[in-house]
Amino acid sequence: MKIKKINFWYLTSFIISFAVAIPIITVFSSFFETTTNYSLILRDTFLYDYIYNSFILLIGVLLLTFVLGVGCAYIVSFYYFPGVNFFKWALILSFAVPAYIYAYSLTAFFENYGTAFSILKNVFGENDYNSLIPKFDGMLGAIISISFSLFGYVYVLTRASFHYQSQNLIELGKNLGFSKKKSFFKIILPSARPAIIGGLSLVAMETLSDFGSVSFFGVSTLTTGIYNAWISFDDLVLANRLSFYLLIFILGLFILENFSRKKAQYHLPSKGGFKSKVPITLSGQKSFLAFMFCFIIFFISFLFPVFQMLYWTIIFPKHFMDLNINQLFLNTILLVFLSFCFLISLAFISNYGNRVSRSKFLESLTAFSVSGYAIPGIILAVAFITFVSWFDNTVISFFKVNTIKSIFIGSILGLVLVYFIRFYSLAYNGIKSGYLKINYSIDESSYLLGYSKFKTFTKIHIPYLKNSIFLIGILISIEIIKELPITLIMRPFNFETFATTAYIFASQDLLEAAAAPSLLLILIASVFILVTSKYILKD
């Protein structure tokens, strides 16, 4: 059956992908203008610092998330010990804690005269404990905060990959006379490599675009550098160079990630003829060690920030009382709901358009637009504002119609649109991976039965992909509950979410007051995670 190249679906997908790509183009094109505010010497100092810091941060986070993510995934997949079924899902609760809230907790606990000091004083009596308490701030603090809030990506993907590893592989190791250690490094780890790299590249992308925790710890990275150069100093030359380096970092990650995905096809397990895996039951000391490893990571990644925030909420109850929880909840849920509808429906249409038109051009445009995920939210938001005002000043004012700025800037619509651009890749790729499982022959049969494209879409694809939609929807919701920089810049007057409320207090050095909104944010995100945990763990 011949499919016409240009049709309704093609056009719609084109428009969606193009709309998402616009701000990304704006980011880079606006830097081709030249304005210089820093002296050359300063600019070189900055440039070196930003690249160096981003690099160290990236390496640190990747190492730590690798150890945490793969370590946990390995232990819960291959061994049985008390609590293993609990840890399987408890470890993904770390998704509920955004890196900036983790940073608040870390500082609150370890700073001079912080919570750790109080604990030591109450247990051992008055003494000078400050010099004994390790300080997790600066680069180290940023690495820890980001790692513990992101290792879940590596954990979930690696675990899924281990889950499908057949017993045969492990027996192969045994037959070859490999020790457990050798089996792990020679067989288990390499076969999970695509999943690990996939998880790590997600972590890398989020690390490079992190703004909240690095700015809290005063670590100057490429992202804060672009923010400062572009927004604070109007130095487009420096911003341009920084974006260029950021782009190189990101491109490298994309290539790595794609490479690992291609490889993944060779590793897909076939179902027949393989024995399912039986976890080894641990006992005694080994069982205790496995339990402690998982428990400590669960504690540090989730319980620690929750306890710190809970502790403050309890000893400073006034801040909790003053909070307009209903309004904050409604605002947060409104944003989640609207973004969910927008993202899912448009990502769906675009996926379908790509599927039925099978156009190389459309595919490349979509691939490009999906890179919005790699652009830091704060940069994306400003680029969106810049684009809207440029469009308004040149195109709209030419036609002498009313201004469109107030429709898109400082409105819920504008806010949801930028969320849309930022998280489009999450929605698009999520639905795409579901689509890949539907064979093209199903579409063809549907056409043969006389179904139109629209009917095929609504009657066949949507029911088929219900689970993917649900899972992706929840992931998007969690991201939006935690989202900070876009919400800060784009939101209308008198509109606060849990994230913006926490930020505003924290920026006034009132971390105690930030505790209550932070705690509620974590709780809501946790509920979303618990609802979907069985889906996240299945796939």
Added chain:
Amino acid sequence: MKKISLIIALLATLAGVSFADGHSKEVNIFSARHYDSDIQLYEKFTAKTGIKVNVISGKDKALQKRIIEEEKDSKADLYITADAGRLGTFQAKGMFQRGASSKAIKAAVPSNFRTAYWTGIAKRARIIYYSPERVSASDLKEMTYENLADPKWKGKIVIRKSNNVYNQSLVASLIKNNGKKATAEWAKGVVANMARDSKGNDRAQILAVAAGEADIAVANTYYLALMLSGKKGVEQQAAAKKVKPFFPNQDGRGTHMNISGGGILKYAPNKANAIKFLEFLVTKEAQEHIVNNTFEYPMIDGVEPHELVAQMGLGFKQDLKIKVSSYGKKQADALEVMLAASWK
């Protein structure tokens, strides 16, 4: 097609949200300086004038960027932030309009702390904190900002990073007084005296002195009062008592002062209301509210600062020679000399 019309309907509703704020009895504030107590202040203003206060708070520069891009379509009337340098730079970009020197404001606010475009609403001093156990009164005799570069303080000083705007304003004032060259030398001396690489906020500097990591810290006045108030918990309250404030340059030009303040934006749709709001902020009622919640110094005469701030010393000589509006012009130079001295 039902879906498409549904989407169109949704779009229309969303757009409607942004059109709906067309009241005339309102004032729209973009604020980079936010306290939870501000809400009560706004309520007082609304009760008095019937003018509704709408607020967006956020990061300083990002808010500025939004105002610049929105241009004449911006609904923002007032921009409020901490640090005179920030206000000065935004003014230099042509984003404010005249109006901040109405009769009432002129009468209330000393000329040193306002321009025609913006006015201070509260003051803070950037001072020295020391450990009385390790630093004696004679060590500090005639202590100045300039003396922070004295080698006798080697390994004893903590101060924030060079990217901090309060440091930039302080160093800007030094450049204004002593010239760029001398200040560049001074910055090298300060860096050589640092007890550690700069990190943390102002409160962390004070805590470092309390914890014995350093003998001297440079930080704003309200941070100590905040800790002494117990709002940061009992440990920090006790720690704050281990540290004493010292007001430098008393024998010369006086201690470096800075402000938090606000200006009327160029395209303010509710200019008259914005002026009314600024005027309200410098009334006795509003000033009392501000100083008791933020621990800043009042901008007007006849209002006492918070008791804890008063305990730190009130009769000190303020640097009134240099207008705070000059900070903005020298901040870039300030950053340059600090970075040249490898000030982190």
